[in-house]
Amino acid sequence: MELDSAPGDPVEDVVFEVRRVSHSGTPIDMRTIAGQQLAAQVLGSWDGVSLSAPFSVPSTGVEETTDEDGLAVFDNLELGLYLVEEVSAPAGVTPAGPFLVTLPLSQPGPHPETTSWTGDWWLYNVHVYPKNAVTPAPVKTVEDSEIHHRGQVTTWTITTTLQGAPHDLNGDSTITGDEVHSFTGFAVRDDLDSRLVYLADSLKLKVDGVDLVPADYTVTWDPAPDEEGVVPAGAVMLIQFTEQGLAKLNAAGDGGELAVSFDTVANASGVIPNTAQVYTNGYDTELGPDEQDVPPTVTPTVEQKFGGITLVKTASDTNAAQPGAKFQVWVDVNGNGKLDEGTDTAVDQDGTAGPDVWTTGNDGKVVIDGLRYSNWADGKAVTETDPEYNKYLLVEVDAPEGYSLLAAAVPFVVTTPASGEGATQVPVVNKPFNSGPELPLTGGAGLGLLIGTGAVLMGGGALLLGLHVARRRREQAAAAAALL
Structure with missing residues (x-):
C-alpha cells in the first residue's frame, strides 16, 4: 500500500x-x-x-x-x-x-x-x-571587515549542525540515551589556499559555545610544520575527534552546533577562495580522508579579496612620466577624502618597518598592491554606505626634483587587481615650482618638506634684499660723482 x-x-x-x-x-x-x-x-x-x-x-x-x-x-x-x-x-x-x-x-x-x-x-x-x-550543510565564514591589507589577521569559522545516527556504542545490543543520535567518527578538513598562512595556536573548537580541549581531537598538517612549528602556506588541516571528543558530540545531541575557527594572514593578493569538508557518521580514523566510504559534506566557497591600483605620475607642464616620486597609502577612516593623521592609519603590510612607501619607476608608474577590496568584506559584497567599505588615500612624501608635492591626498578605492588586465589606473599630476604656489600637506607626511621649502624661501628673500641694497648704493655713488 x-x-x-x-x-x-x-x-x-x-x-x-x-x-x-x-x-x-x-x-x-x-x-x-x-x-x-x-x-x-x-x-x-x-x-x-x-x-x-x-x-x-x-x-x-x-x-x-x-x-x-x-x-x-x-x-x-x-x-x-x-x-x-x-x-x-x-x-x-x-x-x-x-x-x-x-x-x-x-x-x-x-x-x-x-x-x-x-x-x-x-x-x-x-x-x-x-x-x-x-543535516543542514556546514557553513564557512570569513571575518576580515576590520582589516585593510595583507599581513593583518583574518578569522575563518566552520559551523556545522550535529545530526547523529543510532549506534550500539557499548556493545550491549541496545540503543539508549546518547546512542540514539550518536557518532562513531567525526572529522573536519580544510585545504588552505597557497596564499594563506595559518597562525600558530589560533585553532579553537566549541560545541554549543563550550570550548573543547586538545584531548578531544587531533590535528595533523600536510605538509607538516617545520622545526619551529610554522605551518607552510597552503597546508591541509585535518581535525579528527577522539573517543573523548565524540562523547561530547554525542552528549550535545541532534541540533547541537560545532564551531571550528582559526586565523590566517595572506601573503599574496588576488581572490582567495576557501572551503571546508565535514566528515560525520561513518568516518574511519584508520583511513585517510580520501579513502573514506562516506563522502564529506563540503561547505559553500567563501572568498577573501586583495588587490590595488596602478599609479601613473606625470608632469603638468610636459605631460612626461615622473620617476622617483614616493607615496604612502593611508586608510581613510573617516571616509571624507582628506588626510587626518589623528584617525587615519598608514598601510604597513609587514608590520615592522613603518609605513610602506611606493616609488614610481622610469615610466612614472608604480603598482600599489595588497589592499583589501573596498567593496568586499566578510565574504560578501558591500556598498559605499556600509561601514565595512574601505576607502584609501594616496599621500605623496617625496616629489621629483623641480616639482611640488601634492597639496592634498588623492582618494581612491580598490575593486580590481593591482596590475594586468582590468587593473585600475589612478593618474597623479605634479606642478613645477615656478608654476605658482601649491600648498603642501601639513602634518607628518608633508611637514618636513614644508619646513625645508620655507628655509629656501627665506634664504632667497635675504639674497634678493642684499642685491637690491647693493644696487641702490652703487646708484647713489654714481650720482654723487657726477656732481663733482
Whole structure:
C-alpha cells in the first residue's frame, strides 16, 4: 500500500539492502502459521540493532538505490521476514536505522478494494518509509571587515549542525540515551589556499559555545610544520575527534552546533577562495580522508579579496612620466577624502618597518598592491554606505626634483587587481615650482618638506634684499660723482 503523500522530501542515491531472516538456518515462510509465529517472535524481541540466535540473516542480500523520487523497488521477493538496512547515503544525509518488514504484511479490515471482506487481509505490495535526517550543510565564514591589507589577521569559522545516527556504542545490543543520535567518527578538513598562512595556536573548537580541549581531537598538517612549528602556506588541516571528543558530540545531541575557527594572514593578493569538508557518521580514523566510504559534506566557497591600483605620475607642464616620486597609502577612516593623521592609519603590510612607501619607476608608474577590496568584506559584497567599505588615500612624501608635492591626498578605492588586465589606473599630476604656489600637506607626511621649502624661501628673500641694497648704493655713488 502506498500513501497518497509520503512523509518528508524524497532523498536520491540512498542504497538499501534487504536480507531474508532465517530460523535455525531455514528462511521464515510467511505462508505458514509456523512462519508467522516465528516472525511475531522476532518482531517482539527486535531491539533495533541485531538479531539473536537462533535467528540470523545471510552475509549479503539484495541492494537497490533510491531514484529522484526517493523510491527503491525490490521486485520478486519470496514471502518472508526481511531485515532492511541502509548501506550508504549522500553526504549530509544521516542514515536511517535498520528495521524489519514482513512480506506479505497483515492489514486490519475492511479491505479497501472490496466490501465483501471485512476481516484482516494480506498486503503483498508493501511500501515502507524510512526517515533519513538531512543535516543542514556546514557553513564557512570569513571575518576580515576590520582589516585593510595583507599581513593583518583574518578569522575563518566552520559551523556545522550535529545530526547523529543510532549506534550500539557499548556493545550491549541496545540503543539508549546518547546512542540514539550518536557518532562513531567525526572529522573536519580544510585545504588552505597557497596564499594563506595559518597562525600558530589560533585553532579553537566549541560545541554549543563550550570550548573543547586538545584531548578531544587531533590535528595533523600536510605538509607538516617545520622545526619551529610554522605551518607552510597552503597546508591541509585535518581535525579528527577522539573517543573523548565524540562523547561530547554525542552528549550535545541532534541540533547541537560545532564551531571550528582559526586565523590566517595572506601573503599574496588576488581572490582567495576557501572551503571546508565535514566528515560525520561513518568516518574511519584508520583511513585517510580520501579513502573514506562516506563522502564529506563540503561547505559553500567563501572568498577573501586583495588587490590595488596602478599609479601613473606625470608632469603638468610636459605631460612626461615622473620617476622617483614616493607615496604612502593611508586608510581613510573617516571616509571624507582628506588626510587626518589623528584617525587615519598608514598601510604597513609587514608590520615592522613603518609605513610602506611606493616609488614610481622610469615610466612614472608604480603598482600599489595588497589592499583589501573596498567593496568586499566578510565574504560578501558591500556598498559605499556600509561601514565595512574601505576607502584609501594616496599621500605623496617625496616629489621629483623641480616639482611640488601634492597639496592634498588623492582618494581612491580598490575593486580590481593591482596590475594586468582590468587593473585600475589612478593618474597623479605634479606642478613645477615656478608654476605658482601649491600648498603642501601639513602634518607628518608633508611637514618636513614644508619646513625645508620655507628655509629656501627665506634664504632667497635675504639674497634678493642684499642685491637690491647693493644696487641702490652703487646708484647713489654714481650720482654723487657726477656732481663733482
